[in-house]
Amino acid sequence: MDFLNLIWLIPLFPAAGFVINGLFGKRMSKTVVGIIASGAVLISFIFAAGAVFQLIQLDPLHRTHTVKLYEWINAGPAHTSEGPLARFQVDWGFLLDPLSSVMVLVVTGIGFLIHIYSTGYMHDEDGFYRFFAYLNLFMFSMLTLILGSNYLMMFVGWEGVGLCSYLLIGYYFHKKSAGDASKKAFIVNRVGDWGFSIGIMLIFVTFGTIDFMQVGEKVREGAMSGAFHAGDTLFVVIALALFVGATGKSAQIPLYVWLPDAMEGPTPVSALIHAATMVTAGVYMVARSNFIYQMAPQAMLVVAVIGAITAFFAASIGLVQNDIKRVLAYSTVSQLGYMFLALGVGAFAAGIFHLMTHAFFKALLFLGSGSVIHAMHHEQDMRKMGALKDKIPVTFWTMFIGTLAIAGTPGLAGFFSKDEILWRAYSSRQGHWLLWLVGAAVAGMTAFYMFRLLFMTFFGESRVDHHTAHHIHESPRAMTIPLIVLAIGSVVAGYIGFPAWLGGGDAFEKFLEPVFEPLPIPLGPQAEYSHMAEAGMAAVSVGVALLGFYLAYSKYCKRSWEEQREKRQYGALYPVLLNKWHIDELYDALFVNRLKGAGKALWRFDGKVIDGVVNGAAWTTGEGSLGSGWWDRWIVDGLVRFVGGFIKTMSWPVRLIETGYTQNYALVMVFGLLIFIGYVLWGTP
Amino acid sequence: MVTTFHYLVLGAALFTIGVIGVLTRRNIMVILMSIELMMNAVNINLIAFSSRLQQVTGQVFAIFVITVAAAEAAVGLGIVIAMFKNKETMNINEIDLMKW
Numbered sequence: 077m078d079f080l081n082l083i084w085l086i087p088l089f090p091a092a093g094f095v096i097n098g099l100f101g102k103r104m105s106k107t108v109v110g111i112i113a114s115g116a117v118l119i120s121f122i123f124a125a126g127a128v129f130q131l132i133q134l135d136p137l138h139r140t141h142t143v144k145l146y147e148w149i150n151a152g153p154a155h156t157s158e159g160p161l162a163r164f165q166v167d168w169g170f171l172l173d174p175l176s177s178v179m180v181l182v183v184t185g186i187g188f189l190i191h192i193y194s195t196g197y198m199h200d201e202d203g204f205y206r207f208f209a210y211l212n213l214f215m216f217s218m219l220t221l222i223l224g225s226n227y228l229m230m231f232v233g234w235e236g237v238g239l240c241s242y243l244l245i246g247y248y249f250h251k252k253s254a255g256d257a258s259k260k261a262f263i264v265n266r267v268g269d270w271g272f273s274i275g276i277m278l279i280f281v282t283f284g285t286i287d288f289m290q291v292g293e294k295v296r297e298g299a300m301s302g303a304f305h306a307g308d309t310l311f312v313v314i315a316l317a318l319f320v321g322a323t324g325k326s327a328q329i330p331l332y333v334w335l336p337d338a339m340e341g342p343t344p345v346s347a348l349i350h351a352a353t354m355v356t357a358g359v360y361m362v363a364r365s366n367f368i369y370q371m372a373p374q375a376m377l378v379v380a381v382i383g384a385i386t387a388f389f390a391a392s393i394g395l396v397q398n399d400i401k402r403v404l405a406y407s408t409v410s411q412l413g414y415m416f417l418a419l420g421v422g423a424f425a426a427g428i429f430h431l432m433t434h435a436f437f438k439a440l441l442f443l444g445s446g447s448v449i450h451a452m453h454h455e456q457d458m459r460k461m462g463a464l465k466d467k468i469p470v471t472f473w474t475m476f477i478g479t480l481a482i483a484g485t486p487g488l489a490g491f492f493s494k495d496e497i498l499w500r501a502y503s504s505r506q507g508h509w510l511l512w513l514v515g516a517a518v519a520g521m522t523a524f525y526m527f528r529l530l531f532m533t534f535f536g537e538s539r540v541d542h543h544t545a546h547h548i549h550e551s552p553r554a555m556t557i558p559l560i561v562l563a564i565g566s567v568v569a570g571y572i573g574f575p576a577w578l579g580g581g582d583a584f585e586k587f588l589e590p591v592f593e594p595l596p597i598p599l600g601p602q603a604e605y606s607h608m609a610e611a612g613m614a615a616v617s618v619g620v621a622l623l624g625f626y627l628a629y630s631k632y633c634k635r636s637w638e639e640q641r642e643k644r645q646y647g648a649l650y651p652v653l654l655n656k657w658h659i660d661e662l663y664d665a666l667f668v669n670r671l672k673g674a675g676k677a678l679w680r681f682d683g684k685v686i687d688g689v690v691n692g693a694a695w696t697t698g699e700g701s702l703g704s705g706w707w708d709r710w711i712v713d714g715l716v717r718f719v720g721g722f723i724k725t726m727s728w729p730v731r732l733i734e735t736g737y738t739q740n741y742a743l744v745m746v747f748g749l750l751i752f753i754g755y756v757l758w759g760t761p
Numbered sequence: 762m763v764t765t766f767h768y769l770v771l772g773a774a775l776f777t778i779g780v781i782g783v784l785t786r787r788n789i790m791v792i793l794m795s796i797e798l799m800m801n802a803v804n805i806n807l808i809a810f811s812s813r814l815q816q817v818t819g820q821v822f823a824i825f826v827i828t829v830a831a832a833e834a835a836v837g838l839g840i841v842i843a844m845f846k847n848k849e850t851m852n853i854n855e856i857d858l859m860k861w
Contacts, residue, residue: 735857736857737853739783739785739853
């Protein structure tokens with residue numbers, strides 16, 4: 077089969093699953109719903125794998141395949157900022173190149189595993205079919221986002237995944253906190269989407285097209301001919317506008333606040349949407365727009381700095397959180413920060429590499445935490461766990477592997493991608509030792525909070541209450557098998573990017589190279605580093621991670637967790653970290669309450685002024701109609717009645733003839749006939 | 762010998778009886794019967810003249826009148842029955858819907 081020309085089908089299978097489950101799921105058995113939802117994603121995965129396989133067969137320089145399905149929008153000519161007319165013409169087209177290949181395999185592959193997992197995890201929930209319908213809709217949107225060949229299609233998918241995120245966070249809509257969290261996610265994302273849409277508009281106005289390939293070509297030509305220069309304000313503005321969108325979707329400072337709250341959704345949702353796929357959309361978008369970012373070094377610096385700060389900031393909050401999913405949520409924000417750090421220093425391939433490995437181990441960790449929560453009967457508080465190691469061994473061992481991977485243990489997936497990022501943060505042209513320092517510190521913090529999670533959950537004394545303790549059980553096979561598969565992935569996924577300094581070929585980077593080809597712009601001198609330096613850096617970060625592990629071990633494993641001791645260790649910092657640096661309160665004070673105040677003021681204006689005017693109009697109409705009613709009743713009706721009465725009164729003589737007795741009329745007829753006959757017989761000739 | 766004249770007298774007598782019946786009787790059935798009487802008086806006249814003039818036209822006409830009379834009787838009786846069902850009366854003076 078020619079999978080390359082069938083890539084447009086990939087998003088359609090989950091869409092079909094969504095329609096079937098959404099319309100008829102209520103009447104179908106849970107097994108059928110699960111099979112349809114998972115099967116749709118599996119078929120997508122097969123088609124994606126086939127297409128990617130065929131793409132790899134092509135010559136590396138021509139590994140770009142576009143399928144134009146039809147012309148979606150043709151809005152006629154418009155002026156660009158350069159002056160000449162351009163048609164706003166958008167195709168419903170699909171683009172498969174190395175970058176989208178990676179994304180599509182990650183999304184469909186991990187998506188499929190999470191679907192399988194969900195059939196076990198969600199089995200006893202109400203609205204089982206609703207969950208899978210949303211999940212399939214999400215897959216459709218995400219695949220549209222990834223495979224779309226232009227910014228507008230990406231935007232369609234972007235909004236679609238935002239919608240599904242909203243629906244799935246609010247899956248337990250009867251809980252107020254879940255409803256609030258879904259609204260928060262939606263509204264915060266609106267801010268980002270505003271930036272993204274501004275970016276798209278600016279791109280069209282500047283280049284006269286929003287097709288990825290065409291924009292890339294125009295930027296390249298402009299840079300070659302000297303029409304564009306690196307650092308042109310226009311590029312910086314576009315890049316920053318797009319980055320605002322990315323901070324919303326990918327939970328970076330200042331718009332990260334929605335992601336931790338998004339943990340109100342079911343755990344598979346957290347794994348699929350809020351760890352592995354949707355939140356990486358911003359990373360993907362920035363990587364996809366790499367030609368614009370390359371022309372805007374200032375914006376790249378912003379991206380790198382925001383990424384580094386977010387990574388540090390989120391990790392610091394993750395140190396003391398007690399909700400198992402919240403720790404992972406902050407960890408996700410932190411790891412996304414890493415990815416943006418990589419993008420910001422120009423190491424696009426490293427960012428995407430980390431995106432891929434992170435998708436494996438973070439999905440694994442979330443699903444593992446879901447398995448724990450499942451075993452604990454929906455208890456998410458780590459303070460009420462402990463010593464679960466032997467009770468749920470599969471969950472423990474897979475989570476252990478995930479923890480090792482995210483902590484950067486040499487040989488596991490996280491090590492390769494994280495060290496690639498840290499190395500590039502230091503060594504690339506846009507890099508800086510400060511960025512590296514922050515990254516390395518975060519690596520230590522990551523190891524610390526992840527092992528803290530592991531130790532608090534699985535080791536030490538059991539803090540489980542007696543009632544729950546009796547019922548702890550390992551999860552069904554539908555849940556453990558995805559865990560095992562992801563655990564294997566977390567180990568081996570890094571090897572496709574086996575680095576050169578270890579004697580590998582950087583295969584992953586080479587694969588992505590055509591997408592991230594450097595633009596012909598003058599750059600500063602690139603310092604040369606030996607493999608030894610890179611190995612030394614890696615050793616340092618592993619050392620920092622080991623330190624983090626040791627601290628976690630000594631504080632949470634050797635001695636079981638105690639709240640008082642933990643509080644004492646952090647001192648005055650503890651409440652600040654526990655309360656997430658009070659950012660939510662700050663935003664409440666700065667924006668939310670202002671908006672609420674404005675809303676209340678408008679409401680009062682509405683109540684007093686608008687309603688007053690309306691009520692006044694109603695009162696005036698009512699009173700006025702009384703007058704006109706009086707006029708109608710007495711004057712108009714009076715006239716009519718007078719005419720009727722007058723005629724009635726004056727017609728009494730005529731009325732006498734009309735007796736209503738049939739025989740009277742017959743008698744009159746007879747008389748008339750007689751008179752007529754008499755006239756004929758004796759009348760004048 | 763029975764001449765045309767005799768037939769005409771009989772017809773006139775029957776017609777007059779019919780007219781008087783229609784005008785004076787109060788029972789609708791009787792009025793309908795009186796109308797029948799008037800029509801048959803006309804038939805006698807038609808037949809008489811047909812015989813006298815030796816033309817068949819009058820007889821044909823008489824047959825038409827009988828046909829129409831049958832139809833009229835059916836319609837008339839239908840109306841009477843419907844009326845009786847509604848008003849429970851056969852008295853023509855109580856059926857005065859045409860009054861203003």
